[in-house]
Amino acid sequence: MKMVIGLGNPGKKYAGTKHNVGFMVVDSLAQHLNVHLTKLEHDAVTASTRIDGEKVLLVEPQTYMNESGRAVKQLMHFYKLAPEDIIVVQDDLDMPVGKLRLRARGSAGGHNGIKDIINNIGTNDFARVKIGIAHPTQTTVVDWVLTPFKGDNAIVVGEAQDLAVSLLFDWLQGEDLPELMNKYN
Template sequence: MFVIVGLGNPGNKYEGTRHNVGFHTIDLLGHKFNISVNKLKHKALYGEGRIGSEKVLLGKPQTYMNLSGESVMDIVNYYKVPIEKVVVVYDDIDLEVGKLRIRKQGSAGTHNGMKSIIYNLQKDEFPRVRIGIGRPEKQNLADFVLSRFSTSEEVAIKEAIEKSAEAIESIVTEGIDRAMNKYNG
């Protein structure tokens, strides 16, 4: 079983913000693989289904970004999922808008949601898919990640979310190395 977690903030107020690209990727995967992400447990909205022959759980923590690790830890402990089968998809200010980067493991960088997950799991050896949201020029970082994409950025971010869903499907069905070779171009 794979646990695929998209990071974001719950509620209509945050819908469509830069910080919620992880949630949007989970929504797209749910739609594509007919998995309803509508159950509430583990401090997350989640749904179970299949991608290819693999059983998956799609999750959207409802703890707000900075406490995402509480939800992820609860899911991992409950389902006894090996850490290398936990895939996290989230926004990254260090990548330009629409760029994608897959890694097998690594630090949280500046991302508070990832800091929370690594802190709670006490491990960083899990795959992650980072979606570039750009870096603010003068705007406060917190305000920037909670802002919406400009009209000129919307096409690139929509394509990046679609590509991230494809990359996650590849991780699940073909393995992380193959997915990295395909999508880290």
Template sequence: MKMIVGLGNLGPKYKGTKHNVGFETVDELAERHRFSINKNLFDASYAEVFINNKKTLFVKPMSYMNNSGKALRPLADYFGVVDEDILIVYDDLDLDVGQVRFRLKGSPGGHNGMKDIVNVMGTKNIKRARIGIGRPHPKQSVISHVLGGFKEDEKEIIQGSVQHTADAIDFWLEGHTFDAVMSQYN
């Protein structure tokens, strides 16, 4: 079983913010495959669905971004998901707006949600899809940048990136290796 986790913050005031592109990607996949993420367990909303005849979990942690890890370990253990079958989708301010990068593993960089996940899960060997949101302007704080919305000219770019990321996840769920995902979608 694979587990796709989109990171974001709860509530309507965070909808459409840069920090919520992970949620948006999971929502895009739910729309494509016609399911709702409406079950709750271990401080996460999730859906357990069959895609390509394989059970897959789609997860949105219901804690704030910096506590994203606390739901994942118990959820993975409960459903018997091994770390190698987990993919985390999140924003990355070190990538240009709209740039997408897939990685097999690595450090969390400066992303506090990923730092918490690596700490709680006890491993850096977690697949990830990073969607670029760009750096803040020199006089703007990182917090106001990630919790802010996209400029009008960035919205279409980000929507394309969310769709591109969802395409890559679908490709992985079809049974392709993650190396193939990285080769084709990076």
């Protein structure tokens, strides 16, 4: 079994904001797989399907970003998943808008959602798909991450979302991380 986790904040107030790019990617993947995230379980909304006979769980934690790890830990425990069975989709302030990067493991890099996952599951050895949202130049970080993409940035991030969905689908079909990093980074 594999689990794809998109990070974001629940509720209409945060829909479409930069901090919710993980939710946006998981929503796009769900649409691609023709499933709907409707099941509430373990502090998350989920959808499940099978790809090549393997169960796949799509996840959007319904805790706020800073507490994402609670839902991830509960789901990993319930479904008996190892860190190599999960991949997390997140926004990244330190990358240009729309830049996509796959990492096999690593530190939280200042991302509170990732930090909470690491604290809850006890390791940083899990894959992440990072999508750049850039650092703000004329506003605070909080105001920046909680606003939608505009103009050309919305187009570039939409393209990054499509690329992320392709990457995730390849991972779900069994391509390994080094192969995917060569292909997508």
